[in-house]
Amino acid sequence: MSTKSPFDDRFTKVAETDEIERGDGIAVxxxxxxxxxxxxxxxxxxxxxxxAHQCAPLDKAGEQKINADDTWTDTRGGVNEDACTVSCPWHLWEWDLETGEHEASGKRIGTFDVEVADGDVYVGI
Ligand code: FES
Known part of the structure; x- marks a missing residue:
């Protein structure tokens, strides 16, 4: 992506705002x-x-997935908009999206700064 960030050099455009539906997430x-x-x-x-439990991709939370026998699983995990958390699709550990904390285990994963400008979403690493 070549869009120049209006923010400092840490920030990279990752999506347009309408590419990430409310209550959902994308991987970048x-x-x-x-x-x-x-x-x-x-x-x-x-x-x-x-x-941080067993390395599941959190962007898949709340999605259905197809099994080897061509049946679909029910959705697992997902975003809780009231609590501002995401539950992992594999074993439902619930991660705080602001702090990266999983309260029960005391583990923490990285969170990153986000900025929005002109309908574009930027992540700062
Ligand atoms: S991989 Fe087990 S809870 Fe995420």
Missing amino acids: DVNGIEVAVFNVNGEFYAISNVC
Whole structure:
């Protein structure tokens, strides 16, 4: 992506705001770091896309997936807009999107600054 950031050099454009639906997230690569960007009530949050439990991709939270026998699983995990958290699609650990904390284990994953300008979402690493 070549769009020049209106913010400092840490920030990279990762999406347009309408590409991330409310209550959902996308996976992006920012300087080689796997980041998930979620839309919570119209605010955007960036967090590591690698769950600290067993490395599930958090952007898949709340999605269905197809199994080897061509059946679909129910959705697992997802964004809780009231709590501003995402539950991992594998074992439902709930990550705070502002702090990166999983309260029960005391583990924490990376969170990143997000800025929005002219309908574009930027993540600062
Ligand atoms: S891999 Fe995320 S809760 Fe297990």
